[in-house]
Amino acid sequence: MQLTEILSELISFKSITPKDGGSLKFLSDLLKKKNFTCTNLNFGNKKNNTFTTNQFASLKNGNGPHICFAGHVDVVPPGNLNSWSSNPFKAVIKNGKIYGRGACDMKGAIAAYIVAIYNFLDVNKNFKGTISLMTTSDEEGNAKFGTKKIVEWLKKNKIKIDFCIVGEPTNPKLVGEVAKIGRRGSVNCQLTVKGKQGHVAYPKNAINPISDLIKYLNKLQQPLDRGNVNFQPSNLELTSIDTGNVVDNLIPEKISAKFNIRFNTNFTSQGIKKIIKDRLNSVGKNYTIKFNVSGEPFIKESKKYKSFLKKSVKEIAGIDLKMNTSGGTSDARFISKLCPVIEFGPVGKTMHQINENVKIKDLEILSDIYLKFLEKFFSR
Incomplete structure (x- = not known):
C-alpha cells in the first residue's frame, strides 16, 4: 500500500481515546505480511471506560541492535463537526494535503514508518537485528494504561531495546527542523484558601479568602530557576481561579486556584512540591493544596543514534537538525x-485543530528519513 492509502485507512478508524477503533488490527495485518509477530496488550477496565488496546x-532477524518506533493511534475528539470542511474520519486529499483527525497527530508518522519499514525490508532481507513497533490507544x-504499561511488560519480559523513535509532530514549519531529546516534567496543582461567607455590605462579619489567595499567588510567581544547558527555565502558569460564586453580593467561603508547573532536570516532582509548600508557608498556613504529577523531566539520548538521525535528515531534507527539550x-x-529515545515526526502546525491536515510531501520526506535512519542503524 502507498503512504496515502495507509494514512487514509488509519484516519477512517474512529479511535478517540482510549479506543483504537480497529486501527491496531489494520496495523497488525500490514506488519504480519512482513513476518512481524504482533502481541496485543490490553489493560484497564471497560466498566469505567479505561480499557485500552x-x-x-x-521482527527479529538474527543478533543485532533493536530499533523501536513508538506512537499512538488514539486521537482527540473532533469537536463541532459542522466546523469541519469534511468528515474528520474520512480522509480527503486536497491541494497536496491529506485532511482528517489524526493526520498530523500522529497517524501520519505511523504511516510514514510503516512505509519506511516495508521499503527497508524489500532491499535488506538479511539485516541483523530487530525492528519493533510500540503502539497504544x-x-x-x-x-495510565498505554505506553506506560507496555514498557512495564517489556521490562518484565526482559525485552531489550537499543533505541526508540517516537513519531510525535516535532517540526514547526519544515520536516527536519527539530527533534526532541527530552521533555520537562509537569505537575498540576490546586490551591484552596478558606474564609468565612458573608454579605458584602457587612465585611466585618466575614473573612474574604481572596485577599489571602492573592498573597499566596504573588509568592508563587517568583522564578523557580534559570534553566540549564539542555532545558529552558521552569515555569509556573496560573490556569483558573474559582470561588463558585453565582451572585455579586456574597463574600465567598473559599476560593481555589489551579496552576501547572513545567520543570526541568534541576528538580524532581518531590523537590517542586517542597518549594511550593515552603513558599506558601512563608505567607501563611490557611490553605490546602493537591498535587498531580503528570511526568518527571528526562533527557536520555545516544550520541551515536542522534548522529545517525542528524545525518539522515541532512541527506534527505538538506536541513541541519536542531534538538531541544521544549514543548509538552x-x-x-x-x-x-x-x-x-528521540521524538521526531511531521510538522505539528494543525494538530488538534479543526481541519487537521498534513502535507503529503512532508510525510514522504519523513518516511525517507526514517528509511535512511534504518539503513544507518543496521549498517556494519
Whole structure:
C-alpha cells in the first residue's frame, strides 16, 4: 500500500481515546505480511471506560541492535463537526494535503514508518537485528494504561531495546527542523484558601479568602530557576481561579486556584512540591493544596543514534537538525525508562485543530528519513 492509502485507512478508524477503533488490527495485518509477530496488550477496565488496546509488534532477524518506533493511534475528539470542511474520519486529499483527525497527530508518522519499514525490508532481507513497533490507544488521555504499561511488560519480559523513535509532530514549519531529546516534567496543582461567607455590605462579619489567595499567588510567581544547558527555565502558569460564586453580593467561603508547573532536570516532582509548600508557608498556613504529577523531566539520548538521525535528515531534507527539550509531555517520558529515545515526526502546525491536515510531501520526506535512519542503524 502507498503512504496515502495507509494514512487514509488509519484516519477512517474512529479511535478517540482510549479506543483504537480497529486501527491496531489494520496495523497488525500490514506488519504480519512482513513476518512481524504482533502481541496485543490490553489493560484497564471497560466498566469505567479505561480499557485500552495496545500492541507490540517485532521482527527479529538474527543478533543485532533493536530499533523501536513508538506512537499512538488514539486521537482527540473532533469537536463541532459542522466546523469541519469534511468528515474528520474520512480522509480527503486536497491541494497536496491529506485532511482528517489524526493526520498530523500522529497517524501520519505511523504511516510514514510503516512505509519506511516495508521499503527497508524489500532491499535488506538479511539485516541483523530487530525492528519493533510500540503502539497504544491511550496517549491523548490519562496515559495510565498505554505506553506506560507496555514498557512495564517489556521490562518484565526482559525485552531489550537499543533505541526508540517516537513519531510525535516535532517540526514547526519544515520536516527536519527539530527533534526532541527530552521533555520537562509537569505537575498540576490546586490551591484552596478558606474564609468565612458573608454579605458584602457587612465585611466585618466575614473573612474574604481572596485577599489571602492573592498573597499566596504573588509568592508563587517568583522564578523557580534559570534553566540549564539542555532545558529552558521552569515555569509556573496560573490556569483558573474559582470561588463558585453565582451572585455579586456574597463574600465567598473559599476560593481555589489551579496552576501547572513545567520543570526541568534541576528538580524532581518531590523537590517542586517542597518549594511550593515552603513558599506558601512563608505567607501563611490557611490553605490546602493537591498535587498531580503528570511526568518527571528526562533527557536520555545516544550520541551515536542522534548522529545517525542528524545525518539522515541532512541527506534527505538538506536541513541541519536542531534538538531541544521544549514543548509538552509525551509518551517518551515512559520510554526513557527503557532506552534512549528521540521524538521526531511531521510538522505539528494543525494538530488538534479543526481541519487537521498534513502535507503529503512532508510525510514522504519523513518516511525517507526514517528509511535512511534504518539503513544507518543496521549498517556494519
